[in-house]
Amino acid sequence: MAQHQLHDRVTCVAAPATWLSGPDGRMTGAADGLYVEDRRAVARLEVTIDGAAPALTGHRTGAASAVFAGVRDTRSRLAEPLGGTETVTLSNDADEPRSVVLAISAATDFATTGAIRDGRTGSTVDFEPDAGGTWWARSADGMAVRLDVTPPPDGPLRWAVTLEPGERCSVELRFTRTDVATIQRAKRFSTLRVAAADPRLDALVRTGVQDLDALRRTDGADVYYCAGSPWYLTLFGRDALWSARLGLPLGVDVAAGTLRALGARQGTTHDGDTEEEPGRVLHELRPPDAAHRLPPIYYGTVDATALFVCTLADAYRWGMRPDAVEALLPNVEAALEWLAGHEGFVAYRSTGTGLTHQGWKDSGDGVQFADGRIATGTLALCEVQGYAYQAAVRGADLLDAFGRTGGRRWRDWAADLAERFRAAFWCPGDYPAVAVTGGGERVDGVASNMGHLLGTGLLSAAESAAVAGWLDRLRSPFGLRTLAASSAGYDAGSYHAGSVWPHDTVIALLGLAREGHREEAAALVRALLGAAERFDFRLPELYGGDDDATPYPAACRPQAWAAAVGPALLTALLGLDVDVPAGRITFDPIAPSPVGAFRVRGLKVAGGELDVTVDASGAVTVHNGPVGIEFLLASGRPASIARAISGASGG
Known part of the structure; x- marks a missing residue:
C-alpha cells in the first residue's frame, strides 16, 4: 500500500495522545485524527460556517498546540494525555452585525494505529448525545470517547450565532478517552537554553526540548519518552x-x-x-x-x-x-x-x-x-x-x-x-x-x-x-x-x-x-543544523539527504531520539565528560566552534544547573554550576570561572 503522507501534517502531541491534520485543520481521512493509547478517538472533525469550510492556514504554537487562522475565524487545538480540545472562534471585525450558522461533524472509527498504518480502517461512528448533555462514541470492544461541548449547541452540533461589530465567540470541544487509566503529566521539565552565533542551534534545542517534554509519559511514578508520533507513542x-x-x-x-x-x-x-x-x-x-x-x-x-x-x-x-x-x-x-x-x-x-x-x-x-x-x-x-x-x-x-x-x-x-x-x-x-x-x-x-x-x-x-x-x-x-x-x-x-x-x-x-x-x-x-532548518527545526525520524533534506512520507515527527539531537549536540560541542561520583566535569569543546561563540544555561548536572560560555576559539568560561563539582579542561587545568559558583548540591 502507499505510505501515509505525514510530513505535511500539523502534529500536536501530549503522550500518549496525538492530533494529526492537514494545514487547514480539517480531518477527513487517511491518518488524520486524534489518537489516544494507540487507538483513534476522532477520525473526522469538520467545521463549516454557513455550509462551507472556512479557508484556514495552520501552524504549531508548541509541541502540544496549534492554531489555524483565517480572515475572521480560527481553530485552536491542544493535545492532552487522554485526548484534547478543539476551540472554534468566530469574530466580527465589520461595522454591521454578522449572523452565521456554525456546524461541526465529529466521528471516529476506533481503529488501531497498526491498522491505520496498513490502510485497514472500518466505518465511522458519529458522536451521539446523551441525556446529560455530553456526546459519546462507544465501540463493541469497550473503547469509549466522551465529547464535552461548551456552550451547548442549538441542535446536533449546530449553533446559530449573531455577532455585533467587534464581538467574538468561541465553541470548545473536549474529547476524552474514558476507558483507560488516568495519566498524570510530569509537571517539571527542563530550562535548558542556548544562545549561539548560529541561531539555528538555539531553534533546534528549543524545539527538541519542547518535543521531548510532549513525548514524556508516566508509568506509575516513573517517566520515560514515548518513541514517536503517531505510530510509536x-x-x-x-x-x-x-x-x-x-x-x-x-x-x-x-x-x-x-x-x-x-x-x-x-x-x-x-x-x-x-x-x-x-x-x-x-x-x-x-x-x-x-x-x-x-x-x-x-x-x-x-x-x-x-x-x-x-x-x-x-x-x-x-x-x-x-x-x-x-x-x-x-x-x-x-x-x-x-x-x-x-x-x-x-x-x-x-x-x-x-x-x-x-x-x-x-x-x-x-x-x-x-x-x-x-x-x-x-x-x-x-x-x-x-x-x-x-x-x-x-x-x-x-x-x-x-x-x-x-x-x-x-x-x-x-x-x-x-x-x-x-x-x-x-x-x-x-x-x-x-x-x-x-x-x-x-x-x-x-x-x-x-x-x-x-x-x-x-x-x-x-x-x-x-x-x-x-x-x-x-x-x-x-x-x-x-x-x-x-x-x-x-x-x-x-x-x-x-x-x-x-x-x-x-x-x-x-x-x-x-x-x-x-x-x-x-x-x-x-x-544536522542544515537539515533542521529545512524541517522547521522539528527533525523527523528520517529523511533523504542527498541533494536536499527530502521528507520520508511516513516518518514519525516528532520522534524522541530525533528530538534529543539538540541536547546531544550541546554535549558534543562542549566536549562534556561528566563524572559526578568523582566530583568533576571536564570540558573539551570542538574547536574552532562550528556554531561560533555560544552560551548554554540550564544544563542539569548533579541536582544543579550549569551555565557556561564557549567562545569561537573554544575557550571555556563557567558562570554557574552545582556546588561541590570541580570544573576542568581536557588538559587537566581548571576551567575559567567567571564568578563564584553557586547552585544546588549534587547527589
Missing part, C-alpha cells in the same frame, strides 16, 4: 534508552524512570511467542487492545539489553542518586548474563513470527552486503558488539563502585570480545563489517552502524581513525547516509538503505568528538 526499549542517554543534559529523571520501567519488565523466563529470555530487556510494549502483528509485550531486540547497562552507567555519572542506581544493579547483573549467554558474538536469528532484524535497522533490507544481497540467518551486528563491550566495562565499574563482585569477570569478557571482534569483523579496505553471519561471513556493506562503535572503547586509536575516515565518506550534506552511495542497494529514499537518521548521525558525532576527530564532528554538526 508507547515504550520502546531501544528508543527510550537512547533518547534518555542523548537527553541527559536535561537531567537524569527520565533516564532513571526509563530504567525502572524497563527493569520492572526485564525478562525472567523463556517464551518463544514473545521472545522473552531471562535478563533480556523488552523491545516494545503496546496496550492489549492495540497490539499489531507482535504480542503486547515483545522482547525481540538484540541491543536494548546492553543499552540498559550503558544508560545506567551514564546516568550515575550525570548525578543519578546512588540508592536509585544500587536498586537496579540486580537488573545489570541479569542483563550481563544475557549478553554472555550468546555463543560467540551477541547475535539474533528471526523466529519467523517476530521481527526479521532485531537491531535498530529493523526493516527487511536493513542489513546488506556491498553487492546488494540481503543478509539473513543468524547475524551479529557490529554496533551491538560495541554496546556489549561498553556494557561489560561500565557494568564492572558499577559493580565495583557498590562493592559487588564480578567486575573482573566482565572486564575479561569485554577484552576477549574486543579481540574476537578484530579478527572477525574487519574487512579489506580497513572498516568493520555491518554484521557477521552465523557461518562467519562478513556482511561487507559500508554502513553507518560503524559510527556507533566510536566512544564505546572497543576500537583502538588506529581503528577509530579508520572508522572516522569512512564516516566522512558516508556523510551527505544533511547527515550520515545509513548505507554508502557506492553500495548496490543504495537508495536515498529508503528506510535504512541510504536515508539519513538524525539520531544515528548524532551518535556517531558524539563518538567522533570523544575520540578527537574534531573536523569530522564539526562537519556533522553543520549537516
Whole structure:
C-alpha cells in the first residue's frame, strides 16, 4: 500500500495522545485524527460556517498546540494525555452585525494505529448525545470517547450565532478517552537554553526540548519518552534508552524512570511467542487492545539489553542518586548474563513470527552486503558488539563502585570480545563489517552502524581513525547516509538503505568528538543544523539527504531520539565528560566552534544547573554550576570561572 503522507501534517502531541491534520485543520481521512493509547478517538472533525469550510492556514504554537487562522475565524487545538480540545472562534471585525450558522461533524472509527498504518480502517461512528448533555462514541470492544461541548449547541452540533461589530465567540470541544487509566503529566521539565552565533542551534534545542517534554509519559511514578508520533507513542526499549542517554543534559529523571520501567519488565523466563529470555530487556510494549502483528509485550531486540547497562552507567555519572542506581544493579547483573549467554558474538536469528532484524535497522533490507544481497540467518551486528563491550566495562565499574563482585569477570569478557571482534569483523579496505553471519561471513556493506562503535572503547586509536575516515565518506550534506552511495542497494529514499537518521548521525558525532576527530564532528554538526532548518527545526525520524533534506512520507515527527539531537549536540560541542561520583566535569569543546561563540544555561548536572560560555576559539568560561563539582579542561587545568559558583548540591 502507499505510505501515509505525514510530513505535511500539523502534529500536536501530549503522550500518549496525538492530533494529526492537514494545514487547514480539517480531518477527513487517511491518518488524520486524534489518537489516544494507540487507538483513534476522532477520525473526522469538520467545521463549516454557513455550509462551507472556512479557508484556514495552520501552524504549531508548541509541541502540544496549534492554531489555524483565517480572515475572521480560527481553530485552536491542544493535545492532552487522554485526548484534547478543539476551540472554534468566530469574530466580527465589520461595522454591521454578522449572523452565521456554525456546524461541526465529529466521528471516529476506533481503529488501531497498526491498522491505520496498513490502510485497514472500518466505518465511522458519529458522536451521539446523551441525556446529560455530553456526546459519546462507544465501540463493541469497550473503547469509549466522551465529547464535552461548551456552550451547548442549538441542535446536533449546530449553533446559530449573531455577532455585533467587534464581538467574538468561541465553541470548545473536549474529547476524552474514558476507558483507560488516568495519566498524570510530569509537571517539571527542563530550562535548558542556548544562545549561539548560529541561531539555528538555539531553534533546534528549543524545539527538541519542547518535543521531548510532549513525548514524556508516566508509568506509575516513573517517566520515560514515548518513541514517536503517531505510530510509536508507547515504550520502546531501544528508543527510550537512547533518547534518555542523548537527553541527559536535561537531567537524569527520565533516564532513571526509563530504567525502572524497563527493569520492572526485564525478562525472567523463556517464551518463544514473545521472545522473552531471562535478563533480556523488552523491545516494545503496546496496550492489549492495540497490539499489531507482535504480542503486547515483545522482547525481540538484540541491543536494548546492553543499552540498559550503558544508560545506567551514564546516568550515575550525570548525578543519578546512588540508592536509585544500587536498586537496579540486580537488573545489570541479569542483563550481563544475557549478553554472555550468546555463543560467540551477541547475535539474533528471526523466529519467523517476530521481527526479521532485531537491531535498530529493523526493516527487511536493513542489513546488506556491498553487492546488494540481503543478509539473513543468524547475524551479529557490529554496533551491538560495541554496546556489549561498553556494557561489560561500565557494568564492572558499577559493580565495583557498590562493592559487588564480578567486575573482573566482565572486564575479561569485554577484552576477549574486543579481540574476537578484530579478527572477525574487519574487512579489506580497513572498516568493520555491518554484521557477521552465523557461518562467519562478513556482511561487507559500508554502513553507518560503524559510527556507533566510536566512544564505546572497543576500537583502538588506529581503528577509530579508520572508522572516522569512512564516516566522512558516508556523510551527505544533511547527515550520515545509513548505507554508502557506492553500495548496490543504495537508495536515498529508503528506510535504512541510504536515508539519513538524525539520531544515528548524532551518535556517531558524539563518538567522533570523544575520540578527537574534531573536523569530522564539526562537519556533522553543520549537516544536522542544515537539515533542521529545512524541517522547521522539528527533525523527523528520517529523511533523504542527498541533494536536499527530502521528507520520508511516513516518518514519525516528532520522534524522541530525533528530538534529543539538540541536547546531544550541546554535549558534543562542549566536549562534556561528566563524572559526578568523582566530583568533576571536564570540558573539551570542538574547536574552532562550528556554531561560533555560544552560551548554554540550564544544563542539569548533579541536582544543579550549569551555565557556561564557549567562545569561537573554544575557550571555556563557567558562570554557574552545582556546588561541590570541580570544573576542568581536557588538559587537566581548571576551567575559567567567571564568578563564584553557586547552585544546588549534587547527589
